[in-house]
Amino acid sequence: MTLLGTLALLTWPDWLAVALFFGAWTGYVSFAKRRAERRASILSLTNRERHRWMLRTTYRENRVVDGIVVQNLSSSPSFFASTSILIIGGLLAALGAGEKTAELASELPFAARTSVQVFDLKLVVLTGVFVHAFFRFTWSMRQYSFGALIVASAPDRDEPWTDAERHAFADRAGGVMGLAAETFNDGLRACYFSFALVAWFFSPWACVAASLGVVWVLNRREFHSDVLGLLSR
Structure with missing residues (x-):
């Protein structure tokens, strides 16, 4: 059967679930970016700490600790990337099984x-x-490796640094680290919304409810969590 033929088999609740799923995902991403410009978020406050971290790096003689921190930060997206590959492989295997997988799921x-x-x-x-x-x-992961290169290329502490040069370095290095964290956050959002899509296998209405639930959870964690209150102090 062709793709158009398959799409014709979808009921109107299925179309509603798909539209709300992608609308909730893209809409929340846009909403979070706009709201972060007016109100502190987890990402904006951690970016402030990244700038402080990179500024203090300019005063350190030994930057081994900074390299270890960057490596530890990059381990999280590396783990999730490996996990995503395994999940993709499992889904492709289930797709290849065809009718057997559908019968088991039913x-x-x-x-x-x-x-x-x-x-x-x-x-x-x-x-x-x-x-x-x-x-x-x-x-x-790649962005974190770029950030590690910037840290490694920083002049020694004893070399003459003006305050403007130190802040410029902190802006550049902290900005790269912030972009890496934001990209990682995008991947995590995809994982969160995948749970809403899994609910579609049970019912399109379950997918609708799960999509709205994921938006609520993400909003609570990014703009109303306890850790946000501690970071804002």
């Missing part, structure tokens, strides 16, 4: 009974989400 409690074509379409969309997450995680 036996799950509360799972929606759909055709094999619609079930495969759901797997394809879910795979696409994790492919997007993989690319964001790997780009975050």
Whole structure:
């Protein structure tokens, strides 16, 4: 069956679930960026700490600790990138199994009974989400490596630094680290929203509820969490 034929099998609740899923994802990303310009967020406050970190790096004689910190920071996106690859492989294997996978899924409690074509379409969309997450995680890893290069190329502490040069270095190095953290955050959002998409296998209405729930969780953690209050002090 062609793609258009498969899309024709989707019911209007399915179309509503897909539209709300992608609308909630893209809409929250846009909302978070605009709100962060007016109100402190986890990312903006940690970026402030990254600037302080890079500024103090200019005063340190031994920067081994800074290199270790950068390496530890890059380990998180590396772990999630590896996990995404495993999930993508599992989803492709399930997609290749075809009817057997659909039959097993239909036996799950509360799972929606759909055709094999619609079930495969759901797997394809879910795979696409994790492919997007993989690319964001790997780009975050590369950005952290760029940040490590900037730290390693910083002049020695004993070399003459003006205050303007120190702050310029902190802005540049801290900015790269901040971009790496933001990219990692994008990958994490994809993982969060993948749970909403998994709910689509049970019901389109479950996908709608899960999409709204993910938006609520992300908003609470980025703008109303306890750690945000501690960072803002």
